[in-house]
Amino acid sequence: MEEKMLEIKTIDMSTKLDQIRKKHGPRYFFAEDASAEAAELWGFQVYNDCGVVPSQVEKIVHLDSCQAEVRLAESVKGFWLMSISAHTSISGISSCPNVFDSVGFDSREDAINAGAEEIKAFYQRELSTRPGANSSSHQIAIKKAIKLIDQSQNQPLLDLFSPQPSGASHGR
Numbered sequence: 001m002e003e004k005m006l007e008i009k010t011i012d013m014s015t016k017l018d019q020i021r022k023k024h025g026p027r028y029f030f031a032e033d034a035s036a037e038a039a040e041l042w043g044f045q046v047y048n049d050c051g052v053v054p055s056q057v058e059k060i061v062h063l064d065s066c067q068a069e070v071r072l073a074e075s076v077k078g079f080w081l082m083s084i085s086a087h088t089s090i091s092g093i094s095s096c097p098n099v100f101d102s103v104g105f106d107s108r109e110d111a112i113n114a115g116a117e118e119i120k121a122f123y124q125r126e127l128s129t130r131p132g133a134n135s136s137s138h139q140i141a142i143k144k145a146i147k148l149i150d151q152s153q154n155q156p157l158l159d160l161f162s163p164q165p166s167g168a169s170h171g172r
Contacts (some may be wrong), residue, residue, distance in 0.1 A: 014102035038099035051099040055171035064141035070115030073097040080111035082141025086122045
């Protein structure tokens with residue numbers, strides 16, 4: 001079976017954000033003016049004192065010991081910022097969309113697909129680099145999560161919820 005490559009369109013604000021960072025110095029995250037300039041660039045009106053914007057959890061992998069989510073934030077300019085949270089039974093990563101994110105998206109679908117690709121890359125790194133990833137149950141869970149992401153990306157919009165037997169809940 002041939003693997004389908006997703007075309008994800010991005011918006012690169014790195015040059016403009018680098019100018020803001022340079023102007024405000026190494027502690028730009030704590031400069032209100034820097035956050036305001038970056039927020040204006042993306043089109044966000046609400047953000048905290050470190051530039052984090054409100055987001056919604058849009059997609060979740062909940063499969064065995066692997067859990068992941070894509071967090072999305074849409075600006076008034078129609079730009080989307082994305083971050084991920086991905087965990088296995090022995091490791092994880094997490095972040096929130098921030099006005100200092102260098103790359104954004106002009107569609108929700110592209111942001112979701114980019115998040116899914118980041119989650120998949122995290123799980124693939126876990127398989128190849130984590131010493132504890134050698135346990136067979138850990139490897140099986142990660143491989144199932146990767147397969148679920150691959151299958152979901154063939155759908156118009158991702159639906160990363162694992163199939164649950166009748167009457168079972170996701171524990172929420």
